[in-house]
Amino acid sequence: MFARLRAFLSAWRDYPREEGELIGKRYKVLSRIGMGSYGLAYRCLDTLENRQVALKQAKPSKGNVGKKMLMRERDILRQLDHPYIPAFRDFFEETGSAWLVSDYVEGLTLEQLIFEQGRIFGEQDTLRFALNLMKRVNHVHERGFVHLDLRIPNVILRGEDIYLIDFGLARRIGDERSSDDGEPELDKDGLPRRMPAAIASDLHDIGHLILFMLYSGYTPIPGSEERSWSEELELTPGMRRILLRLLEGSNCYTESREFIREIEQALSNSESESTDS
Numbered sequence: 001m002f003a004r005l006r007a008f009l010s011a012w013r014d015y016p017r018e019e020g021e022l023i024g025k026r027y028k029v030l031s032r033i034g035m036g037s038y039g040l041a042y043r044c045l046d047t048l049e050n051r052q053v054a055l056k057q058a059k060p061s062k063g064n065v066g067k068k069m070l071m072r073e074r075d076i077l078r079q080l081d082h083p084y085i086p087a088f089r090d091f092f093e094e095t096g097s098a099w100l101v102s103d104y105v106e107g108l109t110l111e112q113l114i115f116e117q118g119r120i121f122g123e124q125d126t127l128r129f130a131l132n133l134m135k136r137v138n139h140v141h142e143r144g145f146v147h148l149d150l151r152i153p154n155v156i157l158r159g160e161d162i163y164l165i166d167f168g169l170a171r172r173i174g175d176e177r178s179s180d181d182g183e184p185e186l187d188k189d190g191l192p193r194r195m196p197a198a199i200a201s202d203l204h205d206i207g208h209l210i211l212f213m214l215y216s217g218y219t220p221i222p223g224s225e226e227r228s229w230s231e232e233l234e235l236t237p238g239m240r241r242i243l244l245r246l247l248e249g250s251n252c253y254t255e256s257r258e259f260i261r262e263i264e265q266a267l268s269n270s271e272s273e274s275t276d277s
Protein backbone atom coordinates (compact mmCIF):
# COMPACT_ATOMS: atom_id res chain seq x y z
CA MET A 1 0.00 0.00 0.00
CA PHE A 2 2.83 2.37 0.96
CA ALA A 3 4.63 1.73 -2.38
CA ARG A 4 1.41 2.45 -4.30
CA LEU A 5 0.81 5.62 -2.32
CA ARG A 6 4.39 6.77 -2.98
CA ALA A 7 4.04 6.05 -6.74
CA PHE A 8 0.77 8.02 -6.81
CA LEU A 9 2.41 10.95 -5.00
CA SER A 10 5.38 10.99 -7.45
CA ALA A 11 3.06 10.91 -10.46
CA TRP A 12 1.04 13.75 -8.98
CA ARG A 13 4.14 15.86 -8.25
CA ASP A 14 5.56 15.21 -11.74
CA TYR A 15 2.28 15.83 -13.55
CA PRO A 16 3.30 17.44 -16.87
CA ARG A 17 2.55 21.09 -17.58
CA GLU A 18 -0.41 21.73 -19.89
CA GLU A 19 -0.26 23.38 -23.29
CA GLY A 20 -0.66 27.16 -22.92
CA GLU A 21 0.69 27.26 -19.32
CA LEU A 22 3.26 29.95 -18.57
CA ILE A 23 6.49 28.82 -16.92
CA GLY A 24 9.01 31.22 -15.34
CA LYS A 25 6.64 34.08 -16.23
CA ARG A 26 7.74 34.01 -19.88
CA TYR A 27 7.82 30.51 -21.42
CA LYS A 28 4.48 29.36 -22.83
CA VAL A 29 4.12 25.59 -23.26
CA LEU A 30 3.48 24.65 -26.93
CA SER A 31 3.90 20.88 -26.54
CA ARG A 32 5.55 18.20 -24.45
CA ILE A 33 8.48 16.62 -26.30
CA GLY A 34 9.85 14.10 -23.86
CA MET A 35 9.49 12.36 -20.54
CA GLY A 36 12.48 10.50 -19.15
CA SER A 37 13.06 8.97 -15.73
CA TYR A 38 14.66 12.15 -14.34
CA GLY A 39 13.03 14.89 -16.35
CA LEU A 40 10.43 16.22 -18.72
CA ALA A 41 11.00 18.31 -21.84
CA TYR A 42 8.78 20.88 -23.52
CA ARG A 43 8.76 22.97 -26.66
CA CYS A 44 7.86 26.48 -25.53
CA LEU A 45 7.46 29.98 -26.88
CA ASP A 46 9.71 32.53 -25.23
CA THR A 47 7.10 35.30 -25.05
CA LEU A 48 9.74 38.00 -24.41
CA GLU A 49 11.85 37.20 -27.44
CA ASN A 50 9.11 35.61 -29.55
CA ARG A 51 11.04 32.47 -30.48
CA GLN A 52 10.79 28.77 -29.72
CA VAL A 53 12.93 27.28 -26.96
CA ALA A 54 13.37 23.83 -25.39
CA LEU A 55 12.66 23.62 -21.65
CA LYS A 56 13.91 20.73 -19.57
CA GLN A 57 12.39 20.19 -16.15
CA ALA A 58 13.96 18.13 -13.38
CA LYS A 59 11.17 15.94 -12.03
CA PRO A 60 10.16 17.34 -8.61
CA SER A 61 9.84 13.77 -7.27
CA LYS A 62 13.57 13.19 -7.93
CA GLY A 63 14.45 15.94 -5.46
CA ASN A 64 18.03 17.11 -5.39
CA VAL A 65 19.39 14.44 -7.76
CA GLY A 66 17.26 15.64 -10.68
CA LYS A 67 18.15 19.26 -9.95
CA LYS A 68 21.88 18.52 -9.69
CA MET A 69 21.84 16.65 -13.00
CA LEU A 70 20.16 19.58 -14.71
CA MET A 71 22.65 22.02 -13.15
CA ARG A 72 25.53 19.94 -14.46
CA GLU A 73 23.98 19.98 -17.94
CA ARG A 74 23.59 23.76 -17.64
CA ASP A 75 27.25 24.18 -16.63
CA ILE A 76 28.42 22.18 -19.63
CA LEU A 77 26.10 23.86 -22.16
CA ARG A 78 27.32 27.26 -20.94
CA GLN A 79 30.86 26.34 -21.90
CA LEU A 80 29.98 25.24 -25.41
CA ASP A 81 29.65 27.64 -28.28
CA HIS A 82 28.82 26.05 -31.61
CA PRO A 83 26.18 26.99 -34.22
CA TYR A 84 24.97 23.36 -34.38
CA ILE A 85 24.66 22.75 -30.64
CA PRO A 86 21.59 24.32 -28.97
CA ALA A 87 22.80 27.28 -26.94
CA PHE A 88 22.11 27.70 -23.22
CA ARG A 89 19.50 30.43 -22.61
CA ASP A 90 18.29 30.38 -19.03
CA PHE A 91 18.08 28.42 -15.79
CA PHE A 92 15.65 29.00 -12.93
CA GLU A 93 13.69 27.34 -10.16
CA GLU A 94 9.96 27.59 -9.80
CA THR A 95 7.44 25.78 -7.61
CA GLY A 96 9.87 23.09 -6.50
CA SER A 97 11.27 22.40 -9.99
CA ALA A 98 14.50 23.34 -11.73
CA TRP A 99 14.25 24.40 -15.38
CA LEU A 100 16.89 24.57 -18.11
CA VAL A 101 16.19 26.62 -21.25
CA SER A 102 18.07 26.16 -24.53
CA ASP A 103 17.50 26.85 -28.22
CA TYR A 104 14.86 24.66 -29.83
CA VAL A 105 15.88 22.78 -32.98
CA GLU A 106 13.03 22.17 -35.38
CA GLY A 107 13.64 19.00 -37.40
CA LEU A 108 13.74 15.22 -37.35
CA THR A 109 16.07 13.06 -35.31
CA LEU A 110 18.31 10.60 -37.13
CA GLU A 111 16.22 7.87 -35.48
CA GLN A 112 13.00 9.27 -37.00
CA LEU A 113 14.63 9.65 -40.40
CA ILE A 114 15.79 6.03 -40.51
CA PHE A 115 12.92 4.26 -38.77
CA GLU A 116 9.91 6.43 -39.62
CA GLN A 117 10.86 8.04 -42.94
CA GLY A 118 12.78 5.05 -44.32
CA ARG A 119 15.77 7.20 -45.31
CA ILE A 120 18.66 5.15 -46.70
CA PHE A 121 22.25 6.22 -46.15
CA GLY A 122 24.90 4.88 -48.50
CA GLU A 123 28.55 4.72 -47.52
CA GLN A 124 29.50 8.15 -48.87
CA ASP A 125 26.40 9.81 -47.31
CA THR A 126 27.29 8.15 -44.02
CA LEU A 127 30.91 9.29 -44.17
CA ARG A 128 29.90 12.88 -44.98
CA PHE A 129 27.34 12.81 -42.17
CA ALA A 130 29.86 11.39 -39.70
CA LEU A 131 32.39 14.05 -40.70
CA ASN A 132 29.89 16.82 -39.99
CA LEU A 133 28.75 15.30 -36.73
CA MET A 134 32.35 14.81 -35.62
CA LYS A 135 33.00 18.54 -36.03
CA ARG A 136 30.35 19.15 -33.34
CA VAL A 137 31.74 16.33 -31.20
CA ASN A 138 35.27 17.63 -31.63
CA HIS A 139 34.14 21.02 -30.32
CA VAL A 140 32.78 19.31 -27.20
CA HIS A 141 36.08 17.43 -26.75
CA GLU A 142 38.18 20.55 -27.31
CA ARG A 143 36.22 22.30 -24.57
CA GLY A 144 37.19 19.44 -22.24
CA PHE A 145 33.97 17.40 -22.22
CA VAL A 146 32.61 14.10 -23.49
CA HIS A 147 28.99 13.75 -24.59
CA LEU A 148 28.52 10.10 -23.54
CA ASP A 149 25.14 9.73 -25.22
CA LEU A 150 25.91 9.90 -28.95
CA ARG A 151 22.91 8.01 -30.23
CA ILE A 152 20.58 8.42 -33.19
CA PRO A 153 17.78 10.10 -31.13
CA ASN A 154 20.25 12.80 -30.06
CA VAL A 155 21.10 14.01 -33.54
CA ILE A 156 18.57 16.31 -35.24
CA LEU A 157 18.51 17.21 -38.92
CA ARG A 158 17.04 20.51 -40.02
CA GLY A 159 17.24 20.35 -43.81
CA GLU A 160 20.89 19.50 -44.42
CA ASP A 161 22.05 20.93 -41.07
CA ILE A 162 23.08 18.45 -38.38
CA TYR A 163 22.56 19.37 -34.72
CA LEU A 164 23.87 17.57 -31.65
CA ILE A 165 21.53 17.70 -28.63
CA ASP A 166 21.05 16.29 -25.12
CA PHE A 167 24.02 16.87 -22.85
CA GLY A 168 22.25 15.22 -19.92
CA LEU A 169 24.95 12.56 -19.51
CA ALA A 170 27.94 14.70 -20.57
CA ARG A 171 30.95 14.93 -18.27
CA ARG A 172 34.28 16.66 -18.02
CA ILE A 173 36.96 14.39 -19.56
CA GLY A 174 38.38 12.15 -16.83
CA ASP A 175 35.51 12.70 -14.36
CA GLU A 176 33.88 9.67 -12.92
CA ARG A 177 30.63 8.49 -14.47
CA SER A 178 28.53 7.48 -11.54
CA SER A 179 25.29 5.69 -10.83
CA ASP A 180 23.14 8.82 -11.16
CA ASP A 181 23.70 8.84 -14.97
CA GLY A 182 20.23 7.47 -15.59
CA GLU A 183 20.34 3.68 -15.69
CA PRO A 184 23.63 2.64 -14.06
CA GLU A 185 25.79 0.19 -15.95
CA LEU A 186 26.46 -2.83 -13.75
CA ASP A 187 29.77 -4.61 -13.36
CA LYS A 188 30.14 -8.40 -13.17
CA ASP A 189 29.23 -8.31 -9.46
CA GLY A 190 26.02 -6.44 -10.21
CA LEU A 191 27.32 -3.17 -8.73
CA PRO A 192 27.10 0.20 -10.52
CA ARG A 193 30.20 0.47 -12.68
CA ARG A 194 32.37 3.52 -12.06
CA MET A 195 34.67 4.58 -14.85
CA PRO A 196 36.33 7.75 -16.07
CA ALA A 197 34.60 9.70 -18.84
CA ALA A 198 36.82 9.25 -21.90
CA ILE A 199 36.86 10.39 -25.53
CA ALA A 200 37.13 6.72 -26.57
CA SER A 201 33.62 6.20 -25.25
CA ASP A 202 32.18 8.86 -27.63
CA LEU A 203 34.12 7.39 -30.55
CA HIS A 204 32.79 3.93 -29.77
CA ASP A 205 29.23 5.34 -29.74
CA ILE A 206 29.84 7.03 -33.11
CA GLY A 207 30.79 3.58 -34.44
CA HIS A 208 27.34 2.28 -33.45
CA LEU A 209 25.66 5.36 -34.90
CA ILE A 210 27.45 4.74 -38.22
CA LEU A 211 26.28 1.12 -38.16
CA PHE A 212 22.66 2.26 -37.74
CA MET A 213 23.10 4.49 -40.81
CA LEU A 214 24.73 1.77 -42.94
CA TYR A 215 22.10 -0.80 -41.92
CA SER A 216 19.40 1.57 -43.25
CA GLY A 217 20.24 0.16 -46.71
CA TYR A 218 20.50 -3.48 -45.66
CA THR A 219 17.85 -6.05 -46.54
CA PRO A 220 18.30 -9.39 -44.78
CA ILE A 221 18.13 -12.48 -46.96
CA PRO A 222 14.90 -14.26 -45.93
CA GLY A 223 15.58 -17.33 -43.83
CA SER A 224 19.29 -16.56 -43.39
CA GLU A 225 20.90 -16.50 -39.96
CA GLU A 226 21.93 -13.24 -38.38
CA ARG A 227 25.66 -12.57 -38.83
CA SER A 228 28.06 -9.91 -37.58
CA TRP A 229 28.05 -6.44 -39.20
CA SER A 230 31.37 -7.16 -40.93
CA GLU A 231 29.82 -10.18 -42.68
CA GLU A 232 26.42 -8.64 -43.41
CA LEU A 233 27.41 -5.21 -44.74
CA GLU A 234 29.21 -4.77 -48.05
CA LEU A 235 31.78 -2.12 -47.29
CA THR A 236 34.85 -0.58 -48.90
CA PRO A 237 38.17 -1.39 -47.16
CA GLY A 238 38.37 2.22 -45.89
CA MET A 239 34.95 2.09 -44.19
CA ARG A 240 35.67 -1.34 -42.76
CA ARG A 241 38.96 -0.13 -41.26
CA ILE A 242 37.24 2.90 -39.70
CA LEU A 243 34.52 0.75 -38.13
CA LEU A 244 37.00 -1.78 -36.81
CA ARG A 245 39.02 1.00 -35.17
CA LEU A 246 35.87 2.52 -33.65
CA LEU A 247 34.28 -0.67 -32.43
CA GLU A 248 36.89 -3.32 -31.78
CA GLY A 249 38.88 -1.59 -29.05
CA SER A 250 42.40 -2.44 -30.22
CA ASN A 251 44.06 0.25 -32.35
CA CYS A 252 41.20 2.67 -31.57
CA TYR A 253 41.53 6.42 -32.21
CA THR A 254 42.99 8.36 -29.33
CA GLU A 255 41.43 11.68 -30.28
CA SER A 256 38.62 12.92 -32.51
CA ARG A 257 40.96 14.85 -34.89
CA GLU A 258 42.66 11.60 -35.88
CA PHE A 259 39.29 10.06 -36.67
CA ILE A 260 38.20 13.15 -38.65
CA ARG A 261 41.39 12.93 -40.77
CA GLU A 262 40.66 9.29 -41.55
CA ILE A 263 37.07 10.03 -42.62
CA GLU A 264 38.36 12.81 -44.90
CA GLN A 265 40.87 10.39 -46.41
CA ALA A 266 38.21 7.69 -46.93
CA LEU A 267 35.91 10.25 -48.56
CA SER A 268 38.56 11.52 -50.95
CA ASN A 269 39.51 7.92 -51.86
CA SER A 270 35.91 6.95 -52.58
CA GLU A 271 35.30 10.16 -54.57
CA SER A 272 38.38 9.58 -56.72
CA GLU A 273 37.32 5.91 -57.21
CA SER A 274 33.87 7.02 -58.40
CA THR A 275 35.35 9.57 -60.86
CA ASP A 276 37.86 6.95 -62.17
CA SER A 277 35.11 4.45 -62.94
Ligand SMILES: Nc1ncnc2c1ncn2[C@@H]1O[C@H](COP(=O)(O)OP(=O)(O)OP(=O)(O)O)[C@@H](O)[C@H]1O
Nearest residue numbers: 033034035036041054086103104105153165166168
Ligand atom coordinates in the same frame (compact mmCIF):
# COMPACT_ATOMS: atom_id res chain seq x y z
N1 LIG B 1 17.07 21.61 -28.03
C1 LIG B 1 16.17 20.75 -28.49
N2 LIG B 1 15.50 21.01 -29.63
C2 LIG B 1 14.57 20.15 -30.08
N3 LIG B 1 14.21 19.00 -29.48
C3 LIG B 1 14.85 18.70 -28.35
C4 LIG B 1 15.86 19.54 -27.79
N4 LIG B 1 16.33 18.98 -26.66
C5 LIG B 1 15.64 17.83 -26.51
N5 LIG B 1 14.75 17.64 -27.52
C6 LIG B 1 13.82 16.52 -27.71
O1 LIG B 1 13.13 16.36 -26.48
C7 LIG B 1 13.00 14.98 -26.13
C8 LIG B 1 13.55 14.75 -24.75
O2 LIG B 1 14.86 15.22 -24.72
P1 LIG B 1 15.84 15.02 -23.51
O3 LIG B 1 17.11 15.69 -23.84
O4 LIG B 1 15.13 15.36 -22.25
O5 LIG B 1 16.11 13.51 -23.60
P2 LIG B 1 16.00 12.40 -22.52
O6 LIG B 1 15.06 12.75 -21.42
O7 LIG B 1 17.38 11.99 -22.19
O8 LIG B 1 15.31 11.35 -23.44
P3 LIG B 1 15.96 10.42 -24.51
O9 LIG B 1 16.09 9.12 -23.79
O10 LIG B 1 14.92 10.41 -25.63
O11 LIG B 1 17.28 11.01 -24.96
C9 LIG B 1 13.69 14.21 -27.24
O12 LIG B 1 12.69 13.75 -28.14
C10 LIG B 1 14.56 15.23 -27.95
O13 LIG B 1 14.62 14.96 -29.34
